[in-house]
Amino acid sequence: xxxxxxxxxxxxxxxxxxxxxxxxxxxxxxxxxxxxxxxxxxxxxxxxxxxxxxxxxxxxxxxxxxxxxxxxxxxxxxxxxxxxxxxxxxxxxxxxxxxxxxxxxxxxxxxxxxxxxxxxxxxxxxxxxxxxxxxxxxxxxxxxxxxxxxxxxxxxxxxxxxxxxxxxxxxxxxxxxxxxxxxxxxxxxxxxxxxxxxxxxxxxxxxxxxxxxxxxxxxxxxxxxxxxxxxxxxxxxxxxxxxxxxxxxxxxxxxxxxxxxxxxxxxxxx
Amino acid sequence: xxxxxxxxxxxxxxxxxxxxxxxxxxxxxxxxxxxxxxxxxxxxxxxxxxxxxxxxxxxxxxxxxxxxxxxxxxxxxxxxxxxxxxxxxxxxxxxxxxxxxxxxxxxxxxxxxxxxxxxxxxxxxxxxxxxxxxxxxxxxxxxxxxxxxxxxxxxxxxxxxxxxxxxxxxxxxxxxxxxxxxxxxxxxxxxxxxxxxxxxxxxxxxxxxxxxxxxxxxxxxxxxxxxxxxxxxxxxxxxxxxxxxxxxxxxxxxxxxxxxxxxxxxxxxx
Numbered sequence: 001x002x003x004x005x006x007x008x009x010x011x012x013x014x015x016x017x018x019x020x021x022x023x024x025x026x027x028x029x030x031x032x033x034x035x036x037x038x039x040x041x042x043x044x045x046x047x048x049x050x051x052x053x054x055x056x057x058x059x060x061x062x063x064x065x066x067x068x069x070x071x072x073x074x075x076x077x078x079x080x081x082x083x084x085x086x087x088x089x090x091x092x093x094x095x096x097x098x099x100x101x102x103x104x105x106x107x108x109x110x111x112x113x114x115x116x117x118x119x120x121x122x123x124x125x126x127x128x129x130x131x132x133x134x135x136x137x138x139x140x141x142x143x144x145x146x147x148x149x150x151x152x153x154x155x156x157x158x159x160x161x162x163x164x165x166x167x168x169x170x171x172x173x174x175x176x177x178x179x180x181x182x183x184x185x186x187x188x189x190x191x192x193x194x195x196x197x198x199x200x201x202x203x204x205x206x207x208x209x210x211x212x213x214x215x216x217x218x219x220x221x222x223x224x225x226x227x228x229x230x231x232x233x234x235x236x237x238x239x240x241x242x243x244x245x246x247x248x249x250x251x252x253x254x255x256x257x258x259x260x261x262x263x264x265x266x267x268x269x270x
Numbered sequence: 271x272x273x274x275x276x277x278x279x280x281x282x283x284x285x286x287x288x289x290x291x292x293x294x295x296x297x298x299x300x301x302x303x304x305x306x307x308x309x310x311x312x313x314x315x316x317x318x319x320x321x322x323x324x325x326x327x328x329x330x331x332x333x334x335x336x337x338x339x340x341x342x343x344x345x346x347x348x349x350x351x352x353x354x355x356x357x358x359x360x361x362x363x364x365x366x367x368x369x370x371x372x373x374x375x376x377x378x379x380x381x382x383x384x385x386x387x388x389x390x391x392x393x394x395x396x397x398x399x400x401x402x403x404x405x406x407x408x409x410x411x412x413x414x415x416x417x418x419x420x421x422x423x424x425x426x427x428x429x430x431x432x433x434x435x436x437x438x439x440x441x442x443x444x445x446x447x448x449x450x451x452x453x454x455x456x457x458x459x460x461x462x463x464x465x466x467x468x469x470x471x472x473x474x475x476x477x478x479x480x481x482x483x484x485x486x487x488x489x490x491x492x493x494x495x496x497x498x499x500x501x502x503x504x505x506x507x508x509x510x511x512x513x514x515x516x517x518x519x520x521x522x523x524x525x526x527x528x529x530x531x532x533x534x535x536x537x538x539x540x
Contacts, residue, residue, distance in 0.1 A: 006298060006301075007297040007298065007301065007312070007313070007314055007315070008292075008295075008297060008298065008315075009286075009291050009292040009293055009294035009297065009315045009499075010292045010315075011297070011314070011315060013314050013315065013316065016279075021279050021335055022278075022279040022280045023279055024279035025278075025279065027277040027278060027279065027281070028276060028277065028278065031276075031277065042277070042312075042314060043277070044277055044281070044283050044312060044314055045277070045278075045279045045280075045283065046283065046333055046335070047333050047334045047335035047336075048332075048333055049332065049333075049334065052329065052332045052333075055325075055329055056329035056330070056332055056333065057329075058329075059322065059326035059328075059329035059330065060326070060329070060330075062318075062319065062322045062326055063316055063317050063318055063322075063326065064317045064319065065291055065315060065316070065317035066317075229279075
């Protein structure tokens, strides 16, 4: 994959905005989807610092040849304010990971992490229905996972976040989606669980930490980590060493990339 | 040149900022220079509207993974204010077409259009020394051409701009560079001339107009047009029909692209 990059003055530009940025993979995957579809577009990594987010992104959105943006850590919630309208998932979750032209001069936002995670699990043949699930972190991605999983009717869902009030808010929302799930808030539980999901950035890039305190995980556990880089995070390494089934962040990304590319591309005003 | 574009999260991003933008060719040529040099960088077209210039570009320059920007019509003079320091050419011309990291957290700007034009003519074996030259327009690119040509000791230089006061200012500066050139200001003269240079955007993209009123050009004239798209502008078409030698805007670009790529890339802080 070392081809010369060919971009013309007519190319539509897309960006992924995050901090840090080096771990992102959508510049490869989304651009490949554009090329496959015959769309003259390219997606590039845009490293925006937290203090600059609103100002810099507002400037980007005023460029006529910008087709849209993907948002990653830590901007999925702050980005909501930039959208003129929100899709169905974004409205429930209160976060977006994509903003695209709405065809009337404005911007529409949507959150694809939930469907991406479900699709990643579906491709592995692992269902959430009837399972006992623990989810760590209820930021932008974590909230999206929580809502998507609630629609799949798990037996139990433990929500864990350093901000317990935030977790309680999400729990309330999920009980409206499906009152039959045994939903509670607390420290990450591993006992009597089928699936553990990490949605914190703990373990990203060179970070050696685990999002939970554990030396070993129950072998029956399926462990998912939303982090895309490294490929195998410290949590997933521990899971592998414990004999668990693992599902990677890249599988969540793969499960949503074509949807994101279509959303970005299809929204382009002719 | 239809390869899949491969960009990673570690890529350094560069942009060309202009209005309009579809005519630019540096996204191909500069990125190709980066690839040749083994530099993980990509240059993309950034369409910025005149009302948004200062705000949007300030936001772009705050992105840690932005390596630098090229400026094209109509921003080469406005961009000067964004640089913390100016190169030798930029100081004389009062315009820049590139801004790059200066290695100390700031931005340095330089103007390469002059050397690019000289290099384009040099590759054709055409010298300015002793020639009688007419130059139309003294904006960012035109001023750069005027200064570069003055250093080549032409016999005469007619400066033509809708803003006569601006042309007089440039004339004053050129007389300091070389008092032996017969420099004057006025309407574009074709009689008794060896070289005619157009630095206006008249004739760009679909514009059918000529920058001068003429049905035919003297056959002995060498005609240069700074416009890069179309390849053969209305002025160059008339010149070809009149049997003139023509030099294209792309030859000026080709004469400076590797210098710009080096300036952008070499300035990258490690």
